[in-house]
Amino acid sequence: MNIRVENLEFSYDDFRLEIGSLVFAGARVTSIVGPNGAGKSTFLKCAASVLAVPRRSLFVDGKDLTALRGRERAALVGYVPQEPSFTFNYTVLDFVLTGRAAFIPAFSSPAGTDVRLAEDALHYVGLPGRGRRPFLELSSGERRLVLIARALAQGPEVLLLDEPTSFLDPRHEVETMTLCRRLAEDKKKTVVVTLHNLEMAVRYSDAMVFMKGGKVVAAGAPGDILSESLLRDVYDLDMKIVECAGQKFFVK
Amino acid sequence: MTGTCGKGPAGKWYNAPMTPARWFTFLALLAALAASAAPVSAGDPAQDQPAAAVTDSLGRRVVIPPRVRRIISLEPEITRIIVALGGGDRLVGLDFFLRYHDHLFPLLYPAGAGLPVVSNQGQDPNYELVLKLRPDVLFSSPSEFPSTETMQLKLRTPVAALASLGNFGRLLDEIETVGRLIGRVDRARELAEYFRNRIGSVRRALRDVPAGTGPRVYLAFWGSLLRTPVSYEPVDAAGGTNCAAGLLPSYLGAAGATVPVEQILRWDPEVILVQGNYLPAERTVTLQSILRDPRLASLKAVRAGRVHYTFGFWYWWDPALVLVETLYLARLLHPREFPAFDFEKEGNEIFRKFYGIDGAFTALAKILNCHEWVRN
Amino acid sequence: MSGSATKVRGWMVWAAFLLPVVLLLLSLNVGTYHIPLRDVWTTISRGISPAAGAAPSPYADILFRIRLPRLLLALFAGAALSVSGASLQSLFRNPLVFEFSLGISYGAAFGAALSLVFLGKGFPPQLAAFVLAVLAVLLVLVIAGKSASQIVPVLLSGVIVSALFQALLSLVEFFANPYALQSLIFWLMGSLANAVWGDLAVTLPIIVLGIAILILLRWRLNVLSLGEEEARALGVNVKWEKVLVIAVATLTTAAVTSVTGVINWIGLIVPHLVRMMVGPDNRKVIPLSAAFGASLLIVADDIARSAASFEIPIGILTSVVGIPFFIVLLRRSGKAWL
Numbered sequence: 001m002n003i004r005v006e007n008l009e010f011s012y013d014d015f016r017l018e019i020g021s022l023v024f025a026g027a028r029v030t031s032i033v034g035p036n037g038a039g040k041s042t043f044l045k046c047a048a049s050v051l052a053v054p055r056r057s058l059f060v061d062g063k064d065l066t067a068l069r070g071r072e073r074a075a076l077v078g079y080v081p082q083e084p085s086f087t088f089n090y091t092v093l094d095f096v097l098t099g100r101a102a103f104i105p106a107f108s109s110p111a112g113t114d115v116r117l118a119e120d121a122l123h124y125v126g127l128p129g130r131g132r133r134p135f136l137e138l139s140s141g142e143r144r145l146v147l148i149a150r151a152l153a154q155g156p157e158v159l160l161l162d163e164p165t166s167f168l169d170p171r172h173e174v175e176t177m178t179l180c181r182r183l184a185e186d187k188k189k190t191v192v193v194t195l196h197n198l199e200m201a202v203r204y205s206d207a208m209v210f211m212k213g214g215k216v217v218a219a220g221a222p223g224d225i226l227s228e229s230l231l232r233d234v235y236d237l238d239m240k241i242v243e244c245a246g247q248k249f250f251v252k
Numbered sequence: 253m254t255g256t257c258g259k260g261p262a263g264k265w266y267n268a269p270m271t272p273a274r275w276f277t278f279l280a281l282l283a284a285l286a287a288s289a290a291p292v293s294a295g296d297p298a299q300d301q302p303a304a305a306v307t308d309s310l311g312r313r314v315v316i317p318p319r320v321r322r323i324i325s326l327e328p329e330i331t332r333i334i335v336a337l338g339g340g341d342r343l344v345g346l347d348f349f350l351r352y353h354d355h356l357f358p359l360l361y362p363a364g365a366g367l368p369v370v371s372n373q374g375q376d377p378n379y380e381l382v383l384k385l386r387p388d389v390l391f392s393s394p395s396e397f398p399s400t401e402t403m404q405l406k407l408r409t410p411v412a413a414l415a416s417l418g419n420f421g422r423l424l425d426e427i428e429t430v431g432r433l434i435g436r437v438d439r440a441r442e443l444a445e446y447f448r449n450r451i452g453s454v455r456r457a458l459r460d461v462p463a464g465t466g467p468r469v470y471l472a473f474w475g476s477l478l479r480t481p482v483s484y485e486p487v488d489a490a491g492g493t494n495c496a497a498g499l500l501p502s503y504l505g506a507a508g509a510t511v512p513v514e515q516i517l518r519w520d521p522e523v524i525l526v527q528g529n530y531l532p533a534e535r536t537v538t539l540q541s542i543l544r545d546p547r548l549a550s551l552k553a554v555r556a557g558r559v560h561y562t563f564g565f566w567y568w569w570d571p572a573l574v575l576v577e578t579l580y581l582a583r584l585l586h587p588r589e590f591p592a593f594d595f596e597k598e599g600n601e602i603f604r605k606f607y608g609i610d611g612a613f614t615a616l617a618k619i620l621n622c623h624e625w626v627r628n
Numbered sequence: 629m630s631g632s633a634t635k636v637r638g639w640m641v642w643a644a645f646l647l648p649v650v651l652l653l654l655s656l657n658v659g660t661y662h663i664p665l666r667d668v669w670t671t672i673s674r675g676i677s678p679a680a681g682a683a684p685s686p687y688a689d690i691l692f693r694i695r696l697p698r699l700l701l702a703l704f705a706g707a708a709l710s711v712s713g714a715s716l717q718s719l720f721r722n723p724l725v726f727e728f729s730l731g732i733s734y735g736a737a738f739g740a741a742l743s744l745v746f747l748g749k750g751f752p753p754q755l756a757a758f759v760l761a762v763l764a765v766l767l768v769l770v771i772a773g774k775s776a777s778q779i780v781p782v783l784l785s786g787v788i789v790s791a792l793f794q795a796l797l798s799l800v801e802f803f804a805n806p807y808a809l810q811s812l813i814f815w816l817m818g819s820l821a822n823a824v825w826g827d828l829a830v831t832l833p834i835i836v837l838g839i840a841i842l843i844l845l846r847w848r849l850n851v852l853s854l855g856e857e858e859a860r861a862l863g864v865n866v867k868w869e870k871v872l873v874i875a876v877a878t879l880t881t882a883a884v885t886s887v888t889g890v891i892n893w894i895g896l897i898v899p900h901l902v903r904m905m906v907g908p909d910n911r912k913v914i915p916l917s918a919a920f921g922a923s924l925l926i927v928a929d930d931i932a933r934s935a936a937s938f939e940i941p942i943g944i945l946t947s948v949v950g951i952p953f954f955i956v957l958l959r960r961s962g963k964a965w966l
Contacts, residue, residue: 048861074863085855087721088908094850101851102863106872109847109911134907154862353805373806475811478821478939499937510814512821512933514694517686518661530807533748547693547824550686566806 001061001076001157001190002026003047008057010046017042017214024207026061026157027188029180031201034211035235040194041082043211044160047192048079060158074102078151080161084143086135092146093131096121099153114153121152125179141172148179159183161193165200173197177204198250202226210234222248304433306412309394309422314412320388320433326371327393327415328354328567333427335361336443336571336606337436344385345370349567355531355619356570360607379406389433393567415568418506420485423571424448443571446605450575451489454582457589458491466491467585470521470553473564475536477516477545479508481565486574487525490581491589495519506565513547523585524553528561532621560584561625572606576613580625645915648707648922652699658930660937661690698823702929703922704835705820705884706894710921711842712877713895714902714913718849719873720779727881727895730786730874734793735764736885740815741800745808753815754827754886761882764789765874778856818889818943820929831883838880839918845873846914853910892943894921897950904957924950 003024010017017039024030032040045051047058049065058065060076068076078099096118097110104110110118122131125145130138138146144164151159161180165173177200183189184206195201201208202222210217210225212234218225231239231250240251304316324345325331331350334343346367350357357364368385371377382390387409392400394413404411414430416423424444431440458466469492471480480496483506487494495516499509526537539559548554563577576599583590599613617623657668671687712727720729739760740753747756768785775781801809851859852869859866881895898921899913906912928945 045857050857050861070863070865079858079861081858081861085721085858087723088718088853088903090850090908094909098851098854099862101848101859104847106848106869107841107844349806353807373802373804373809474814475807476814479814509938510819510821511937512660512694512939514659514661514690514933515937517690517694520686534807536744536811547689550689 003158003190003192004059004062006057006059008043008046008053010042010051010053015039015042015214017046019043019216022209022216022219024190024192026190027184028206029184029191029193029204030207030209031205032192032194032209032211033196033198033201033234034217037213038211039214040211041162042214044079044162044192044194047158048077048160049073050079071102074154074156076156077158077160078154078156080144080147080151080159080164082162082164082166084135084147089134089136091131092122092127092133092135092138093118095135095146096131096150096153099150102154117155118149118153121149122146124152125149126175141168141175144168144172144176145179148176152183156189158190158192161191163194163196165195165197173200180204199247202248306429306433308400308412309415309417310400310413312400312413314410316389316410316412316433320435322385322387323389323391323434324370324382324385324387325391326377326396327391327413328357329416329423329569330391330414330426330430332357332360332570333430334434337427337431337434337439339430339434339436340364342434343367344387345382347371348373354566355529356573356612356616359612359615360570360603360609377403382407382409396567418481418483418485418565418568420447420451420489423569423574427571443606447571447575450602451578454489454491454578454590457582458586461491461586461589464493466493467522468493468495468519469523469525469585470495470516470519471525471527471562471564472537472542473527474508475527475530476510477537477542478510478513480511481506481508484564486562486578486581487585489578490585492523492581492585495521516548517551520552522552522556522558524551524559525562525581526559527564528620528622528625529563529566531619561622572603572612573616575602641912641916644919648703648919648926651923651926652703655699655926655930656691656695659690659695659934661686663687663690693825697825697828698820698929698933699926700832701820701823701828701887702925704832704839705888705891706898706921706923706925707839707918708835708880708884708921709891709894709925710898710917711839711914712881714899714910714917715842715845715849715873715877716895717899718853718910718913719870720783721853721855722779722783723900724896725783727877728790728890728892729783730768730878731764731789731793732761732878732881732885733890733892734790734797736761736882737816737890738793738797738800740889741797741804741812744812744815745800745804754831758882758886760793761885762878764793765878767792769874815889817941818891819939820888820925820932820942821939822887827887831887834883835880838876838883841876842873842880843915843918845869845876846910849873849910849914890943891925891946893946893950894925897946897954898924901950901953901957904960 005019005022007021008017008019032043034040042051046053053066055066056064063076065073065077097114100110100114100117104114119131122128125148127142127145127149130142135143135146148161148164164176164180168176180191180193181204184191205222207220208222208225209219210230217234218230226241226248228239228241237252242249242251303318306314306316308314321342322344323334323339323342325334325343326347328347328350331343331346334340340361340363343364344367346364346369348369348371350364351367351369368381370381370385390403390407390409390411392403392411392413394400394415395417400411400413414426416426424447427444428440431437469487471484471487471494473479473481482494482496482499482504484494496509496511500507524542526539526542528535539561542548542559543554543557553559562581563573579598580595583592596614596617600611603612604610657663657665667687668691671685671691675688675692709727716725716727716729717723736757739756739758742760743751743753743756768782768789771785771788772781801812804812848869851862851864852866852873856866899917902913902916902920906916924946928942928949932940932942932945
C-alpha cells in the first residue's frame with residue numbers, strides 16, 4: 001500500500017513545508033533524512049493526521065486521508081511518536097491496548113480480541129510477558145518497542161516512526177531497524193522512518209528521501225541518489241562516503 | 253493666722269461683723285465663683301462628671317472623657333439606647349445597618365438619615381471619616397468585625413465595645429452605663445426601672461408555674477430552619493424553655509448553632525418561633541413553609557399549629573421592642589397566666605415611654621405585617 | 629508503583645461496590661434521634677408495605693423523609709464528585725485537577741448569591757447555582773478559544789473564571805443586606821442538610837446519569853489521557869470526546885453543587901487514593917472512585933450530623949477523614965505517585 005503526496009503544504013510560524021509530489025512505495029522501508037528543522041517530523045505528523053493538511057494532498061492506497069473517518073484512517077496509518085506522553089504510569093499492556101481505540105466504540109471497553117491483538121503485538125516486537133509491568137519501569141529502548149507494539153496493535157498498513165533510534169545504544173538501534181525491515185518484508189507494511197543516523201538509513205532502507213528547509217531535495221534508492229555533493233547541499237558540511245566491510249560510512 | 257484683716261473682738265478675721273461692704277464683696281466673689289463653675293453647654297441638666305472608667309463587654313477597661321458630646325456608635329443596640337436616653341443629638345456618625353437596613357430605627361430617629369455612615373458590612377470603618385468627625389468616644393460591637401483592639405490602635409479616641417450579647421442583665425447595665433457617660437443618669441435609671449418592673453411583673457405572674465415546666469420552644473432564626481440561638485432570654489423570661497439550651501458551651505453566650513433536622517424531631521418542641529423581623533417578601537422561612545414541610549409533620553408544634561413569628565435579634569436588641577416581644581411571648585406561651593390585651597396599644601405605649609414617639613409600634617407592625625402575629 | 633498496585637480480584641470489586649450500599653443501610657440507624665434497631669426494622673418493612681391508616685410517626689418521618697434522602701444524596705454526590713474529578717484528571721493529564729477546576733464552584737456560589745440577594749423566590753438558589761456553574765464552564769471554553777484543545781490554556785482559563793466569579797461573589801456580598809447575607813453564608817458552607825425529596829427528584833436523575841456516562845467512558849479516558857496528538861493519531865475524534873467528558877462532568881458536578889453547595893476535597897483525594905491502591909487504569913479507577921467517593925461521603929456525613937447535637941460543616945470532615953487515609957497510603961506506596 002503506497003503513500004502518495006500531492007502538493008502538500010503546511011506552515012506554522014515561519015516554517016513552511018512544501019512537497020510537490022512524492023511516493024512512498026508499499027511494503028518497503030523508506031527513511032527520511034535531513035538536518036534539524038528540515039521538516040521531517042512535521043511531515044510525519046501531517047501524514048499521521050496529527051497536523052491538519054489541505055484536502056487531496058495525502059493519499060494512501062489511493063484514498064484521500066483527510067476524507068477518511070477516524071476508524072478507516074486508523075486501519076490505514078499508524079504513528080509512533082518519538083517521545084511517548086506519559087502522565088500516568090499505565091501497565092505496558094494497557095498502554096498497547098490504547099492502540100485499539102479507533103476500533104472500540106466510545107462507550108465500550110476492550111474485548112478479548114483486542115487484548116489478544118495487543119499481546120500478539122508485544123510478542124512480535126520482542127517483549128513477551130512484559131504486559132503487567134508499569135510502563136515507566138522499562139528502559140527507554142523497551143519503551144520504544146512498546147510504542148511500536150501499540151501501533152501494531154492498531155493494525156494499520158502504513159507505519160510512520162519518528163526518530164525511532166534516537167537516544168538508543170547501538171544494539172537497540174540495530175534491533176529497532178531490524179524490526180522495521182521485518183515489518184516491511186514479512187508483514188508487507190509500508191514503513192516510513194525519520195532518521196538522523198545516515199549509516200542506519202542507508203543500510204536498512206529501500207528508499208531514502210532527503211529534506212531540507214521544508215522541501216524534498218532528493219528521493220530514491222540510496223544507491224541511486226547518494227553522492228557527496230548531495231550531502232554537501234543538504235547538510236552544509238563536507239562529508240566523504242567510505243565503504244568498509246560492505247557498508248557505507250560517512251566521515252565528516 | 254494673725255493679720256490685719258478685720259480683726260474682731262475675738263481677734264479672728266472670721267469673727268468680724270459683716271458690714272455692707274463686706275457683704276457686697278462676699279456676694280461678688282460668690283457670683284464670680286458660680287459663673288466660672290457653671291457648665292458651658294446649653295440645656296444640659298447634667299452634672300459635671302470626672303472621666304469615667306468603664307469596663308466594656310470584652311473586659312477592657314476604657315477611660316472615657318468627662319464631656320461626651322460627640323458620639324459614634326457602631327453597635328446598633330447602643331445607638332438605640334443613646335436615642336432612647338435623649339442623646340440622639342450627640343450622634344455624629346451612624347453605622348450602615350441602622351441607616352440602610354433596619355426597619356425600626358428610621359421610625360425612632362428620623363434625623364439619623366442625615367448622619368454620615370461610617371461603617372460598612374464586614375469591613376473596617378472609614379477611619380478617615382471617623383477622625384474627621386472627632387468623636388469623644390466610639391462604641392464598637394464586641395461581636396462583629398473588625399476587632400475593637402484594631403480600631404483602638406488606629407484611633408486616639410477611646411473605643412469601648414458594648415453590647416448586651418443577649419442578656420437582659422447586661423442590657424440594663426448598659427443603659428445605666430451609657431446614661432452615666434452621656435450625663436443622663438436619671439433618665440437611664442427611669443428606663444431601667446421601667447424595664448425591670450415590666451419583666452418583673454411577668455415573672456411574678458409566672459411564679460406559680462414550676463421552673464422548667466414551661467412549653468418547649470424551638471427558635472428558627474436567621475432565615476433558616478436549622479439555625480437556632482442557644483439562648484434567647486425573652487423566651488426564658490416569658491416562661492418558655494429553649495430546646496437548644498446547653499447545646500454549645502456557655503461561654504459562647506447567645507451564639508447560633510446549626511442543627512440537623514432530626515434533632516428538631518428529637519426535641520419535639522411544643523412551640524416553634526420563627527424570626528419574623530424581615531420584610532414579608534424577604535422571608536425565607538415562613539409559617540407556611542414549616543407547617544407544610546413533610547419532615548416536620550409529626551412535631552407537636554406543627555400538629556397543634558403552634559408556629560408563630562417573633563422579632564428576634566438583629567445586632568442584638570432594641571430595648572423597647574424586646575420588652576414588647578417578651579410580653580407577646582408571655583401571652584403566647586402562657587395564655588392562662590396572661591389575659592389577652594391590646595398589643596398594638598401596649599406596644600405603642602412602650603415605645604412612647606422609651607422614645608417619646610407616638611404610633612411607632614403600629615408603623616413597625618405595618619412594615620413587618622405583624623398584625624397576624626399579635627392577634628390574640 | 630513498582631508493581632505494588634494491588635491486583636484487583638473479582639471479589640474486591642464486588643466488595644467495593646457493596647460498601648456504599650452497606651454503609652447506607654447501616655447509616656439509616658445513625659442520627660441524633662435514637663431509634664431502637666427493632667423499630668428501624670419495623671418501620672422499614674411497614675414503609676415497604678404500609679399498614680392502613682398509619683399515623684404520621686416520627687420514626688417513619690426520620691427514616692424516610694430525613695435520613696434516606698440525605699444518605700442517597702451523600703452516596704450519589706460522593707460518587708459524582710469523585711468520578712468527575714477522576715475524569716478531569718485523566719482528560720487534562722494533571723493530577724492537581726479536580727471537579728471544580730473549571731470554575732464550577734464559584735460559578736455556583738455566585739448563582740446562589742444572585743438568587744438569595746437579588747432574584748428572590750422566582751429563581752431559587754438551586755436553579756441559579758446550576759445555571760451559573762454551567763455558564764462558568766462555557767466561559768472557560770470561550771476564553772480558551774482556539775486553544776481550547778490544549779490543557780494549559782483551559783486550566784488557566786479555569787483559574788481566571790474562578791477568580792472572576794469569586795470577585796463577583798464578593799461584590800454581591802458587599803451590596804447584600806444583612807438578612808440575605810446570612811442565608812448566603814449558610815448556603816456557601818456546603819452541607820447535605822437540604823436533602824428533600826422534591827429537590828432530589830430533579831437532581832438525582834441528572835447525577836446518576838452523569839455517573840453512568842462517565843463510567844461507560846472509563847476506558848476511553850485512558851486513550852484521551854495520552855494527549856491530544858497521540859489520541860488523534862490513533863484515530864480518535866478528540867474534540868468531540870473531550871467536549872463530551874467536560875460537559876458530562878460539568879453537568880453532574882453542577883447538579884450536585886446546586887443542592888449541597890461546595891464540598892471540597894472529594895474529587896481530588898478519592899481518585900488519588902484509588903490510583904494508589906489499584907494503579908492508573910481508568911477501567912478500575914473510575915468505577916472504584918465512584919464506590920469509594922460514595923462511601924467516604926456517607927461516613928463523613930454520618931459524623932457531621934450525629935457526632936454532636938449540632939451540625940458540623942461537612943467540608944471539615946471530608947478533609948479530616950480523607951487526608952489521613954491519603955497520607956497512610958502515600959507512605960505505603962513509596963515514591964511513585966501515579
